[in-house]
Amino acid sequence: MFKKILIANRGEIACRIIDTCRRLGVRTVAVYSEADAAARHVRLADEAFCVGPAASSESYLRGERIVEVTQRAGAEAVHPGYGFLSENEDFAQACHDAGVVFIGPPIAAIRAMGAKSAAKRLMDEAGVPLVPGYHGDDQSAELLQTEADRIGYPVIIKASAGGGGKGMRVVRSADAFAEELTSCQREAQASFGNDHVLIEKYLERPRHIEIQIFADHDGHTVSLFERDCSAQRRHQKVVEEAPAPGIDDAQRTRMGEAACNAARAVDYVGAGTVEFIADDSGAFYFMEMNTRLQVEHPVTELITGLDLVEWQLRIAAGEPLPREQSALAIAGHAIEVRLYAEDPARGFLPSIGRLAHFVAPEASAHVRLDSGVEQGDEITPHYDPMIAKLIVWDHDRAAAVERMLTALAGLQIVGVRHNGEFLARLIGHEAFRSGTVDTGLIEREMAALAPANQAVPGVFFQAAALALLADEREDVSTSGSPWALSDGWRLNAAQHRTLTFAAGEQEREIRVTYAADGLHLDGECAVLIALDGARHRLTLGASQQDVSLVGPAAARHVFVAGAQHEIVWRDPLAEAAAVDDPQAELTAPMPGTIVAINHEAGAHVEAGTPILVMEAMKMELTIKAPASGTVVRYDCAVGDQVSEGAELFEFEADGDAPDTSA
Incomplete structure (x- = not known):
């Protein structure tokens, strides 16, 4: 086994590798960009070295710098994780030339499978079915x-x-x-x-099924069974589970053998994933082979009881496969969801900011959280916006589904928009519960999974109102003056007061009555009792409910039964600062780079015409004309880095031009 390895990655996978190395007594070396100087993987590693500025092209993708750090630190091996340089044959070659073990497959295998077109031809020759x-x-x-x-x-x-x-x-x-x-x-x-x-x-309603394989230096290859990764948005996996629902032992064996044949065709060594697309008839077709560990590897770990990172390290160190195929078996069912800083209601637009509040379910034999961030950390625009992977295990699929819904209900995040409620709706969707997910499900069901203008239940406003009243009592509790008391006492009648709150476009007035038996909200006796941390017990009339409250009254986040809303108090004494901006200038929805401008200034376009394209957080965003009209001018050029809210261009809709005919 190695004594020291360098991890050429960041985020949750770097933290995951560090955890395994610590258990095995292997020292770890982290690399980081300037933007990641205080990142969790840097804090966890035994040593850490900066390899460049925030841009990944100047840091995590600079293989020569990482190899140099490996030699400076005296590391014997490099674990590339996934993404970045994990499937880069030039980096693997540079490690080899420097006398450092690349924890991955042979360079020839990376080359063979890295070019999808060539890999398909190779798989055709090996008898693996192709689309x-x-x-x-x-x-x-x-x-x-x-x-x-x-x-x-x-x-x-x-x-x-x-x-x-x-x-x-x-x-x-x-x-x-x-x-x-x-x-x-x-x-x-x-x-x-x-x-x-x-x-x-393109198959209209296919399933995405992949097989986890491992191979050692002696040519032994095994399948660690399948995962279903059909729940996707923009061709990126959102939910993964193992084993795949509806796959019987016969099909599992056929797919496992095909995956192992694919690996043998390129003399594969180490961890790899062979991805197939499948239809309802049981037919399956090779898509690609990922020559690395996958994001969704934890579900395989939970159903097999294995540590796949440990397997990687042992095989890279020259050891044989820890188990033969006959010794591998499936136990129970596991589901993983990818928790992203993004806004599903706005086309999954990534979100950035500081995790001011981050509470996750407590880890147990049934629940696991793999995360590269903690409360207080930043989600920056420089990298993938994943916050964490939430993984659950139970004895069967139905129990695992309920376990995941309970775990998602316990998530609390303030500081960025996130897809937690979207994931809960997806897991609870009839198609997912029945195991009939295909790759187009999310796109077809977006109206149900990310409903627009959803009414906010009254309990959120009522909890915010009680929290505001509690704040007021606390503010005056130390004054000692009877005139500062905020208990609403009146000599001859009860005091009434109206508080106004907003949640997005929705407003709600709460009528507060200071009665002899306490506060009444909208006619119901109401009590809010602090429990621990942000948790409170809310009593409204005869009903009780646990709620969590985070932040000040000006923008208080209220969590109830797995749902979250930001409730803003409309302070009547605060000055209104509404700004009416008549300009038709369109702005950047988030920080990014302008990669294409499709029309010259002065061009007349129809509504919905793509005007420009920007790249942000590894995806392209197309800014379209809001109406038929003219692009008056551009405030940016191709290659420009723009910040969120930056004016991109001025647009004049038809009919908006001033009448100069008089």
Whole structure:
């Protein structure tokens, strides 16, 4: 076993590797960017070295700097995690040349599977079933259009060197192909430094099933069974589970054998994932092989009782596979959700900010949280906006579903928008409960999974009102003056007061009565008792409910039964600061880089026309014309870094121009 390894990654995977190394007595070396100087993985590692500025292209993707740090620190091996340099053959070669073990497959295997088009041809030769498509080297737009027409729409364009849902577009008609191809190639070049694409027939309601494999230096290969990763948004996995629902032992064996054959075809060593697309008939087709550990590896760990990072370390150190296929078995069911800082109601737009409040379910034999951040840490615009992975295990799938819903109800996050309630709706959806998820479920059910303008229940406003009244009592409790008391006492009659609160666009008035038996809200006796931390017990009439309250009255976050709303008090003494901005200038929804401007200033466009494209947090955002009109001027250029709220261009809608005919 190694004595010291360097972790060439960040976030939750770096923390996960450190945990295993600590248990095995292996010292760890972290690398970090300037933006990650106070990151959790840096705090946990035994040593840490800065490798560059915030941009990943200047830090985590600078392989030569990481190899240099490895030698300076005296590390024997490098664990690349996933993403960044994990599937980069040049980095693996640089480690080899420096005499450092790359904890991953042989360079030839990375090369063979890294180019998706070449990998598909190789799998075809190995007898692994493939989806009809084009995987050739000719990348001319004309030929790609011809091939798409031949395959038949809908087709999916994929970055050949891609992964993680980046560089992928579904095209449903020939007319849309050219524009989607250009966008896909641009995103592929930005994300992977390679704009090579492949085209495949798009199956309308497929399942995404993958097989976890391991192989050692002696040529022994095993399958650690399958995971279902069908719940996706923008081709990126959101929920994963193991084993896959509806897969019987016969199909499990066939898919496991196909995955092992794929690994043997490239003399694979270490951890790998062979991804298949499957239909209701039981047929499955090879998509790609990820030559690394996957984000969703914890569900495999929980159903097998194994530590896959430990397996990686032992195999990289030259040890044989810890177990043979006959000694591997499935126990129970595990589900993982990816908790992201994003806003599902706004197209999953990433969110940035400080985690002012972060409470997660307590870890146990049934619940696990893998996270690269803690309360007080920042979610920055520089990297993937994942907050954590929440994983649960139980004896069967139905129990695991309920376990996950309970765990999600216990999440509390303030400081960024997040997808916690979206995930709870997804897990509770009839299709997920029944195990009939396909890759298009989220897109079809967005209205139910992220409902717009949802009414906020009255209990949120009532809890905020009681918290405000408690704040007032606390403010005057030390004054000692009877005139400062806020108990509402009157000589001849009860005092009444109206408080106004807002949650987004929704407003609610709460009538407060200071009665002899205490406070009444909207006619009901109300009591709020502090329990521990942010938790309180709210009594309204004959009902009781636990609530959590975080923040001041000006913007108090209220948590009730797994739901969260920001409740703002409309202080009648505060000055109104409403600003009416008649300008039709469109602004950046978040920090990012301008990658394309589609029209010249002065151009007349129709409503919905793409005006410009910006890249932010590893995804492209297209800013479209809000109406038919004219692009008056641009306040940015291609390559510019823009901040959230920055004015991008001025737009004049038809009919808005002043009448100068008089």
